[in-house]
Amino acid sequence: MQELLESPRTPHLFRIWTDLAKEKELPQLDRWLVGRMKQDKRFGSKDRRWYSEAVFSAVRWAMPMLETRAESQGLDPKAAWKSLSAIPANELFESLAQFSKTMPEDGLASAGLSDWFSRSFARRMQISDWSLEQKESFLKAQNRRAALWLRLNKPAHKAKVEAKLNELNVPFSWHGQSLKIESDKNLTQTPILEEGWAEVQDYGSQLLGEKIPVEGPAQIWDCCAGGGGKSLQLAALYPKAQIYASDIRAYKGTEVSRRAHRAKLPNVTPIPWNGGTQLDLPRSVGKGFDIILVDAPCSGSGTWRRSPDGRFRVTEDSIAALQKLQISIVEKVLPFLKPGGQLVYATCSWFPEENEDVTAQLCAELPLTIEEEMICGLPDADSDCLFISRMRKNRK
Numbered sequence: 315m316q317e318l319l320e321s322p323r324t325p326h327l328f329r330i331w332t333d334l335a336k337e338k339e340l341p342q343l344d345r346w347l348v349g350r351m352k353q354d355k356r357f358g359s360k361d362r363r364w365y366s367e368a369v370f371s372a373v374r375w376a377m378p379m380l381e382t383r384a385e386s387q388g389l390d391p392k393a394a395w396k397s398l399s400a401i402p403a404n405e406l407f408e409s410l411a412q413f414s415k416t417m418p419e420d421g422l423a424s425a426g427l428s429d430w431f432s433r434s435f436a437r438r439m440q441i442s443d444w445s446l447e448q449k450e451s452f453l454k455a456q457n458r459r460a461a462l463w464l465r466l467n468k469p470a471h472k473a474k475v476e477a478k479l480n481e482l483n484v485p486f487s488w489h490g491q492s493l494k495i496e497s498d499k500n501l502t503q504t505p506i507l508e509e510g511w512a513e514v515q516d517y518g519s520q521l522l523g524e525k526i527p528v529e530g531p532a533q534i535w536d537c538c539a540g541g542g543g544k545s546l547q548l549a550a551l552y553p554k555a556q557i558y559a560s561d562i563r564a565y566k567g568t569e570v571s572r573r574a575h576r577a578k579l580p581n582v583t584p585i586p587w588n589g590g591t592q593l594d595l596p597r598s599v600g601k602g603f604d605i606i607l608v609d610a611p612c613s614g615s616g617t618w619r620r621s622p623d624g625r626f627r628v629t630e631d632s633i634a635a636l637q638k639l640q641i642s643i644v645e646k647v648l649p650f651l652k653p654g655g656q657l658v659y660a661t662c663s664w665f666p667e668e669n670e671d672v673t674a675q676l677c678a679e680l681p682l683t684i685e686e687e688m689i690c691g692l693p694d695a696d697s698d699c700l701f702i703s704r705m706r707k708n709r710k
Contacts, residue, residue, distance in 0.1 A: 316411045318368050323361070326354075327368050328403035334369065335399035343373060343623035372410060374457050374622045378423035379413040390430055395626040425456035427625065437666045442689050452693035460619040461696045462495040464512040465520050467550050467577040471511040478506055492520050494696070510576035515543045518616070518662075518691025518700040523547040525690070525702060526658055528555050532604040533596075535560070537587060537647050542570035544609060549579040556598060560587035591646050602652035610640040612661035612668050616692070616699035633667050640672050648680060653709040657682060660702045664689065669701040681708040 318324060330350060337346075347369060351362045376398050380386045386397045398406070418424050422432060439449060466472055475493070479486050482504070485496035493512065495501070506512050523544050528534065532555040536545045539559035549557045559570045559582060567584035574582035587593050595602075613636060614624045644659065651657055659676070661668050669687075676682055682705040691697035 316414065318371070318407055319411055321364075323364060323368075324407075327365060328407070330365055330369060331372065331403040331406070335401075335403070337399075340395050340399075340623055340626050343370065343621065370459075370622060372407065373626075374426040375410055375413065375417075376406070377428045377625055378417075378426060379410055381423070381428060382413065388430075390629045391428060391626045392629050392632075394428065394430075398626075420450070420453070422453070425453035426622065427453075427456060431628075434665045434667060438664050438689075441666055441670055444693065448693040452699075455692055455696070456619060458619065460516065460617075460698060462498075462501075463515060463517045463520065463697060464493040464495065464501075464506070465515040465547060465550075466491065466493070466512050467510055467546070467579065475506055475511050478504060478511075489517065489695070491524075492517050510573075510578065513543060513546060513573070513577065515547060516691070517695050517697035519543060519698065520547065521690040521695075522660055522700055522702050523551065525686075525688075526605065526607070526656070526704070528552040528605065530554055531556065533599045534558065534605040534607065535585075535599075535603045535647070535650065536607045536609070538607075538609045538611070538643065539570060539584075540566060540609070542566070542573055542582065542584075544607060545570060545582050546573055546577055546579060548607075549574070549582045550577070553581060555581060557582045558585045558596060558599075558603075559583070560585050562587070562589040589643070589646070591649075593647075593650055595650065602650055603655060604652060605656045605658065606647050606651050607658045607660070608640075608643055608647060609660045610643055610668075612636055612640070612663040613665060614662055616662040616664050616701075619692075619698070633665065636668055637672055640668065641675060644676055645680065648682075648707065651707050653707055655707050657705040657707060658702065659705065660700060662698055662700050664699045664701070669703070673703045673705065677705065681710075682706065683708060 318327065333350060334346065347366050351357055377394060380394055380398055386394060389397060422429055422435065466475065482499060484499045487494050487496060501507055526548065528548065534548060534555055535558045537560050539545050539561050542559050545557045545559040548555065564586065570582065570584045585596065613628055613633065614621060618624050644657065648657065659673060663669065673684060673687065677684055685704045685706055687703040690700045690702055692699040
């Protein structure tokens, strides 16, 4: 952090941080920075990258640094941000530079996390039976941006993807069928993505898709599909299956259609669903889906490596609200699942409160039986941390 105070860019960094601190609520940082950088036409790509990385670094380390101040100890993350935003930019970055010199080597503070998360983290350690090595891996990873991972849309694309990456001098490595990009090269305007040879999909997310057993011409509903990454993956893995994708944000259906067309995956079909109790079942589905995937809205704690600003949005009330929403979604979609069908519940969170606590309540109140639960990705891989629970709908 000390080098941030010694750069000729430092005065403008302080102005950017001051603008961020003026926001009533902490915005989604990556989007905010894109808009903020557009205000300075003189900035080149190196400037934009430097300022963005500096702001991200400050957000990553700010929470444990704040707890070294007596007046800020014990605050929940949302209240912590209000306290942090009141600190003048020059004072904040000087404090961060000092904190970086005395930073502990272990514990949540070493990962840029607040002690506020200690209860949830201790439960995760116990439930998942993490070793000390896994604990260390998880914590050390929190302040490193997650790697970029790609997934082939078709195995036949492998040779030309490798050839293009070699042409661009982009180092890469294969981990099973997942491709890890070993540099920060932007691949957006390359045929790899533009022509649908591959899709950006985190390794943990790919593991989630691979762990959903699908047999024959199954009818699958991805009811919280977002941009459709998991829908496309399932369609590519199981060409005989029919994948239906929904999201309460109707415009996401257009994005799914575009991506499916580009990837030449005809077995993906967007269907409208407003998150309520009604759904017009496609005729081919018959009396219910064979598999329903609920990739539920959550705290996103498993993605904080890429979005460290998310660390400041969590409170006990927000977790309780998310639990109610997660349970409500399953309650609404379960009638559309065949008896004996699979209900796959997933989050990009490591909080037990959003995962095992939710599935335990679901099985206590609904005709569901847990078959398998696990954490995917981090700490065993350089990726996001995701939770998956495969449940079976009881036949009686």
